[in-house]
Amino acid sequence: MPATLKDIAKKSGFSVTTVSRALSGYDDVNPGTREHIVTIADELGYQPNHSARQLQGQKTHTIGLVIAPPAHNPDDDFYSLLLKGLTYAAAHSGYDILASAPAADATELDVYQRIVGSKRVDGMVVARTNRDDRRIAYLQSVDCPFIVHGRAAPDATSNFHYIDVDSQQGIMAVTQHLLERGHTHVGIILPAEQFAFSQYRQAGYMAALAAYNIMFRPEYCAYGTLTLDSGYTAACQLLSQQPQLTAIVGCNDWMALGAMKAVNEAGYTIGKDFAVAGYDDIPAAAHASTSLTTVRQPIYAIGEMLIARLLTIINDDPTTFHQTLIEPELVIRDSSGG
Amino acid sequence: MPATLKDIAKKSGFSVTTVSRALSGYDDVNPGTREHIVTIADELGYQPNHSARQLQGQKTHTIGLVIAPPAHNPDDDFYSLLLKGLTYAAAHSGYDILASAPAADATELDVYQRIVGSKRVDGMVVARTNRDDRRIAYLQSVDCPFIVHGRAAPDATSNFHYIDVDSQQGIMAVTQHLLERGHTHVGIILPAEQFAFSQYRQAGYMAALAAYNIMFRPEYCAYGTLTLDSGYTAACQLLSQQPQLTAIVGCNDWMALGAMKAVNEAGYTIGKDFAVAGYDDIPAAAHASTSLTTVRQPIYAIGEMLIARLLTIINDDPTTFHQTLIEPELVIRDSSGG
DNA sequence: TTGTAGGCGTTATCAT
DNA sequence: ATGATAACGCCTACAA
Numbered sequence: 001m002p003a004t005l006k007d008i009a010k011k012s013g014f015s016v017t018t019v020s021r022a023l024s025g026y027d028d029v030n031p032g033t034r035e036h037i038v039t040i041a042d043e044l045g046y047q048p049n050h051s052a053r054q055l056q057g058q059k060t061h062t063i064g065l066v067i068a069p070p071a072h073n074p075d076d077d078f079y080s081l082l083l084k085g086l087t088y089a090a091a092h093s094g095y096d097i098l099a100s101a102p103a104a105d106a107t108e109l110d111v112y113q114r115i116v117g118s119k120r121v122d123g124m125v126v127a128r129t130n131r132d133d134r135r136i137a138y139l140q141s142v143d144c145p146f147i148v149h150g151r152a153a154p155d156a157t158s159n160f161h162y163i164d165v166d167s168q169q170g171i172m173a174v175t176q177h178l179l180e181r182g183h184t185h186v187g188i189i190l191p192a193e194q195f196a197f198s199q200y201r202q203a204g205y206m207a208a209l210a211a212y213n214i215m216f217r218p219e220y221c222a223y224g225t226l227t228l229d230s231g232y233t234a235a236c237q238l239l240s241q242q243p244q245l246t247a248i249v250g251c252n253d254w255m256a257l258g259a260m261k262a263v264n265e266a267g268y269t270i271g272k273d274f275a276v277a278g279y280d281d282i283p284a285a286a287h288a289s290t291s292l293t294t295v296r297q298p299i300y301a302i303g304e305m306l307i308a309r310l311l312t313i314i315n316d317d318p319t320t321f322h323q324t325l326i327e328p329e330l331v332i333r334d335s336s337g338g
Numbered sequence: 339m340p341a342t343l344k345d346i347a348k349k350s351g352f353s354v355t356t357v358s359r360a361l362s363g364y365d366d367v368n369p370g371t372r373e374h375i376v377t378i379a380d381e382l383g384y385q386p387n388h389s390a391r392q393l394q395g396q397k398t399h400t401i402g403l404v405i406a407p408p409a410h411n412p413d414d415d416f417y418s419l420l421l422k423g424l425t426y427a428a429a430h431s432g433y434d435i436l437a438s439a440p441a442a443d444a445t446e447l448d449v450y451q452r453i454v455g456s457k458r459v460d461g462m463v464v465a466r467t468n469r470d471d472r473r474i475a476y477l478q479s480v481d482c483p484f485i486v487h488g489r490a491a492p493d494a495t496s497n498f499h500y501i502d503v504d505s506q507q508g509i510m511a512v513t514q515h516l517l518e519r520g521h522t523h524v525g526i527i528l529p530a531e532q533f534a535f536s537q538y539r540q541a542g543y544m545a546a547l548a549a550y551n552i553m554f555r556p557e558y559c560a561y562g563t564l565t566l567d568s569g570y571t572a573a574c575q576l577l578s579q580q581p582q583l584t585a586i587v588g589c590n591d592w593m594a595l596g597a598m599k600a601v602n603e604a605g606y607t608i609g610k611d612f613a614v615a616g617y618d619d620i621p622a623a624a625h626a627s628t629s630l631t632t633v634r635q636p637i638y639a640i641g642e643m644l645i646a647r648l649l650t651i652i653n654d655d656p657t658t659f660h661q662t663l664i665e666p667e668l669v670i671r672d673s674s675g676g
Numbered sequence: 677t678t679g680t681a682g683g684c685g686t687t688a689t690c691a692t
Numbered sequence: 693a694t695g696a697t698a699a700c701g702c703c704t705a706c707a708a
Contacts, residue, residue: 002455002480004685015695020687030693047455052685054389055700062436067425077621080418083425083437087405091439096453098400099421099437101429115434117340117385142340257625283415284622287595291627342701353679358703368677390701393684680707685700692695 003044012040023048054119063090063310064121066111066135067101068128076226076254077282078299082127082149085303092304093311095122109134116144123310125149129196136160147310149302151323153196154203161313163305163324167197167279170295170328171204172211174277175249177293177330179212181337183247183275187220189234189255201251201279220245224255231258239266246274247336253278253285253294260290260335275336286333293336296329341382350378361386392457401428401648402459404449404473405439406466414564414592415620416637420465420487423641430642431649433460447472454482461648463487467534474498485648487640489661491534492541499651501643501662505535505617508633508666509542510549512615513587515631515668517550519675521585521613525558527572527593539589539617558583562593569596577604584612585674591616591623591632598628598673613674624671631674634667 005023009016014037022029022037023046029037054060065086067079087097098121102111112135115121122145126135129150139146140160148162171188178186188205191198206216222238224230231250238245239262248263250256256278260270268274270290278285281296309322332338343361347354352375360367360375361384367375392398403424405417425435436459440449450473453459460483464473467488477484478498486500509526516524526543529536544554560576562568569588576583577600586601588594594616598608606612608628616623619634647660670676 002457005687006685016686017688017696018694020685021694024687028693033693045451045455047452049393049685050456050458051389051392052700053687055387055393055685055702056687057700058687067422077415077418080415080422083421084405084418087421087437088439091441094441097437099425099435101426103429103432111429113383114385117383118388119340120388282622284620284625287622287627288625289627289629343703344701354702355680355704356678359678362703366677371677387701390684391703393686393701394703395684396703678708680705682703682705684702687699689698690696692693 002049003041003046004049005046007044008037008040008046011044012037059314060120060122061094062096062098062121063307064098064100064115064124065127066108066115066124067099068108069102078280079127081299082125082303085300086125086307088300089304089307093307095307095311109138112138116142123147123314125306125310130194131156131196133196145310145314145317147306147313149306150196153199155199156196158323159321161309161318161322163302163309163326165297165302165328166200166325167295167328168200168204168207170279170297170330171201171249171251172208173204173328173330174279174293174295175205175208176211177332178247178249178275178277178336179208179214181247181275184214185220185242185244186247186249187222187235187238187242187245188249189222189224189231189238189251189259191226191251192223198251205249224250224258226252226254228254228258228261231255232262233258235259235262236265239263248274248276250276250278253280253282253292256292256294256335257284257288260288260292264289271334271337277336281331285331288335290335291333293333294331296331298326302326340387341379341384342387343384345382346375346378346384349382350375397652398458398460399432400434400436400459401645402436402438402453402462403465404446404453404462405437406446407440416618417465419637420463420641423638424463424645426638427642427645431645433645433649447476450476454480461485461652463644463648468532469494469534471534483648483652483655485644485651487644488534491537493537494534496661497659499647499656499660501640501647501664502535503635503640503666504538504663505633505666506538506542506545508617508635508668509539509587509589510546511542511666511668512617512631512633513543513546514549515670516585516587516613516615516674517546517552519585519613522552523558523580523582524585524587525560525573525576525580525583526587526589527560527562527569527576527597528589529564530561536589543587562588562596564590564592566592566596566599569593570600571596573597573600574603577601586612586614588614588616591618591620591630594630594632594673595622595626598626598630602627609672609675615674619669623669626673628673629671631671632669634669636664640664 222234278294285292490496560572616632623630
């Protein structure tokens, strides 16, 4: 049994109140008394009971993150990296991360309600926003502090704090890079349309085409589920139906790696007569069979920023929305011809 | 403000006790009463206050994981994958994961004491055991349920529950695979000796040599810190000091990928006149410039097993130690000649 | 079937 | 400078 204030009180001869104040650093306790109490507390290995503190309405020093079901895919390392990054970043500020996922029969929103409603966290990190995000609506309705990684779709208003990567800009940069290399028929593999970021990536693709006066062709767009296999399937389909293509942009690296496989099988030499590019710069990108040209998102740095921003939201309750857009970095490698 | 039992009591006209029992499914409440109460609870979006329950001595339905500082390396995706796997596995059983890391001035043990001492979790998952692991000693001293991924060093007793991968067997298999291919001078890049698993991997290497009547040479062993860069450095050193080597085993895939880079730079063709093999089968291994022969650990499945096992420990408090050794799988790819 | 009383460990308020 | 008391929200006797 861990020691309680009562134990220390008994052993020291002081009241629970005095012990509490001595250990909390109040200045209305006799220095000698404090020393005595601290010594005993150390002896007993005293750790304040977290639940009891929370029940007093104290802060939990805990931040919640819910991992959504579609991410339950080993390839999709977005959430795992985010989780680790957030854990480190939170630790720097004296916070812990409560990581949850929906049980078999529950929805993501259920988990938010359970975690937030049971008062286990001071705030939430919301990732992978989708159109009309019910999680955000819920958090706003119960006035729970939260920070979003991502933002609303281009046609909607983001009335919340967020930190996002400017993926429109990122996809535009990588598409332009391919166009500069002389490719005029560039296909793209997009994420499911439910995700808000899918729209930004498509917009970036279209903007690049427009800058080169190239007509946008919907038939050059395929859709995948962020996995290597889905990228492979989508690329096979594109290659067979649009044989004039000489380049493909995958909207994440895994789909791009899948596309590379399809392109190889179709008999092209990647980096020579066909170009492939990705997005994310996962570790595997740099070491792929042909190293992958891609766009880098600094996921760890984003974790740090999310935590820092969320803590100011928790502590200061700002009235205007903090919204930050990070410029991603184009990383040119062999898969686009070097 | 979230609704409390008191709110429901007031609104329904029943006492807090009756409301509590109605919502907890006790059978000594009038069905009509229960229905009435449940309706109001739903209206109010009632969620039981987690702290209040815990203070009652209830279970927290939370499992703790502490991420250690040396893992703060983007390449090292062990903890991030484990974290995600555990989160999903825990969710299936109605548990959440509390993820923590040491703050700047704190040790890993400090975090254990804080998390466990403050009664925030029902049990802990301990990973990456090292020699004379103080975390384990601490958990035993306070009688906190825990499951270990890993085990004590070969020369020590593992007096605790664990689930480990038989990495001795795994490294032996991959080393033998290289020996079978005719390599007689096989180097190895080992993890730091502080990790218990380093010893098993070295033992596996030595066992393979012994099976082929090849003398063990300490000068064929180099050490790395599990990162690509460290593997590169170690391999450069091996290649320059032991030019007769024709094969290198990296004790994880990242070090093996670093070794591949060094071997390439030394002018060899991997898979033809030089063989490299790794361990872990991270996603990047299959897609490396030369696909990497390696040993697969089913990290997600291990996450499931860890949670399942830990829950039985929490609930049944078994008197004998559950100890499971998983056989890893040799995955042969091009880097060893296919 | 329902209600009352007490306590989990901590902190805040109000006395002394 | 110190202590008694109440309260946070819930659960579990025990009583009615």
